[in-house]
Amino acid sequence: MKILSIVGARPEFVQAMPVCRALNPRHSEVLVHTGQHYDYHMSQIFFDELDIPVPDYNLEVGPGSHAKQTSEIMTRLEDVILQEKPDTVIIRGDTNSTLAAALVASKLNIPLAHIEAGERSFDRTMPEEINRLVADRLSNFHFCVSDASLRHLSTEGITNSVHKVGDVMLDALLYAQPIAQAKSKVMEQLKIRPKEYALATIHRAANTNNPERLENICLAMNMVLETIILPLHPRTRNALTEMRISLKDHVRIIEPVGYLDMLTLEENARIIATDSGGVQREAYYLKTPCLTLRDETEWTGTVEAGWNKLVGANPDLILDSWFSFSPRAQHPPIYGTGDAAQQIASILNKLDLASH
Numbered sequence: 001m002k003i004l005s006i007v008g009a010r011p012e013f014v015q016a017m018p019v020c021r022a023l024n025p026r027h028s029e030v031l032v033h034t035g036q037h038y039d040y041h042m043s044q045i046f047f048d049e050l051d052i053p054v055p056d057y058n059l060e061v062g063p064g065s066h067a068k069q070t071s072e073i074m075t076r077l078e079d080v081i082l083q084e085k086p087d088t089v090i091i092r093g094d095t096n097s098t099l100a101a102a103l104v105a106s107k108l109n110i111p112l113a114h115i116e117a118g119e120r121s122f123d124r125t126m127p128e129e130i131n132r133l134v135a136d137r138l139s140n141f142h143f144c145v146s147d148a149s150l151r152h153l154s155t156e157g158i159t160n161s162v163h164k165v166g167d168v169m170l171d172a173l174l175y176a177q178p179i180a181q182a183k184s185k186v187m188e189q190l191k192i193r194p195k196e197y198a199l200a201t202i203h204r205a206a207n208t209n210n211p212e213r214l215e216n217i218c219l220a221m222n223m224v225l226e227t228i229i230l231p232l233h234p235r236t237r238n239a240l241t242e243m244r245i246s247l248k249d250h251v252r253i254i255e256p257v258g259y260l261d262m263l264t265l266e267e268n269a270r271i272i273a274t275d276s277g278g279v280q281r282e283a284y285y286l287k288t289p290c291l292t293l294r295d296e297t298e299w300t301g302t303v304e305a306g307w308n309k310l311v312g313a314n315p316d317l318i319l320d321s322w323f324s325f326s327p328r329a330q331h332p333p334i335y336g337t338g339d340a341a342q343q344i345a346s347i348l349n350k351l352d353l354a355s356h
Contacts, residue, residue: 001348002028004086004110007055008036008073008097011169011278014259015092015115017050018171018341026349029053030084034073034097035060045258050176066096066127073100081108088113088348091135094128098135106138115168115344117142118149118158119277119298126206141351143344145335146301165343166336169278173285174338177263186261187268190229190252198226198322199269200251201276203233207293211243213313217293220318221273222248228273229265231256271322273311280308281335289327291318301334 003023007016016031023029033055059076061069073096081089081104089105091098092115105112114135121129136142136153142162144150153162187194200221207213218240221228228251232240240247247253257265266272266279267286274280275293280302283290290308302308306328311317 001026001087001351002030002084003088003090003348004030004032004081004084005090006032006034006077006097006101007092008034008061009093009095011276012092012095012097013050013052014172014278015168017052018168018175019090019115019344020052022341022345023348026345030057030080030086031055032077032080033058034077034100035062036069036073036095036097049258049260050172070096070100073097074104077101077104078108081105081110086110088141088351090115091139092116094119094132094135096127096131099131102135102138111140112138113141113143113344113348114139115143116145116149117162118144118151118153120149120152121296121298123296126204141347143340143347145340148300163343163347165347166338166340167281168340168344169281170285170336170338171341172259173263173282176259177267180260180263180267184260184264186257186264190254192227192229192268194268195270196227197269198224198228198271198273199265200228200230200273201233201279202230202236202274202293204275204294205235207275207313208233208235208239210313214239214243215245216313216315217318218245218247220315220322221251223315223319224250224322226250226270226322227252229254229269231262231265271325273318273322284308284331284334287327287331289325291321291325293318305330305332305334307331 007013031053035058057080061072088111090113091101117136123129144164145167150164230251230253232253266282266288269288271289272283273291280290280299284302284307291311292308295312309321309325311321
């Protein structure tokens with residue numbers, strides 16, 4: 001079976017690694033990088049560190065509005081799919097690359113498999129929520145992380161070809177964690193010690209495009225009496241500059257880091273504050289307490305398990321929780337056990353056999 005696999009943003013590069021490894025023995029995989037994330041720290045470093053095959057195509061779409069970026073990916077991807085004639089297209093998560101590929105594949109009648117299907121925030125002001133809803137409605141195969149995602153799809157009338165496989169990001173983490181522990185020098189470079197700093201990430205449009213929310217989050221971080229390591233997303237850097245928001249010296253702004261360094265920072269942080277879905281899950285797998293800088297999350301299991309707390313952009317709640325939040329002792333395997341990619345490959349193998 002020829003599989004055309006779409007990646008475009010930082011979390012998709014991580015998700016791609018275990019799936020590439022699981023598919024390669026049997027299937028021909030054509031890897032397409034849309035170029036949605038385009039600078040070295042947000043893109044190429046992941047291919048270098050994770051030993052992901054060099055993409056067969058880089059569409060080099062780059063930045064732009066949601067409409068511009070999505071339409072550019074669609075236009076360029078259509079040519080690739082017509083040339084390659086894949087049997088199946090794999091999409092991941094909830095990015096503009098996911099949406100664009102879902103639309104192109106469905107219009108060309110190519111079977112579509114969605115990894116991380118069924119996740120819902122129930123907030124349609126989030127671009128990612130629209131991307132998920134459309135991708136799931138168009139997909140032929142839905143690979144779900146949890147029982148909750150199965151229920152979401154069932155509620156929407158999607159019950160055929162739905163498979164609970166767990167989280168491929170856990171697969172990636174289990175593979176990369178020992179490599180990170182052996183190779184990463186980020187702790188020494190930043191001169192920080194385990195559990196003596198906090199880690200923060202801010203990148204979602206709901207926070208970066210809303211001056212009040214971004215100001216409130218930064219106000220809270222400025223008032224925390226603790227070193228905070230803040231790898232700064234390009235979008236967030238631009239927003240801070242435009243809004244003339246300054247951060248105090250204990251908030252240490254650094255360039256975005258690669259996957260191995262990020263795992264090291266997450267594993268050794270005393271607490272993490274983030275609006276990233278991927279970081280929420282990685283915090284859970286690494287047993288690091290997490291404060292989510294959003295009013296809702298798709299990853300409700302981490303909240304229900306007691307390891308993640310929603311604090312939004314409320315500075316009082318962020319400050320109150322920063323030192324008081326304490327996870328439960330229990331840490332159940334809510335998103336699988338690290339064999340999601342193998343399960344996905346096995347299901348696709350059966351489809352391949354059935355088609356011959």
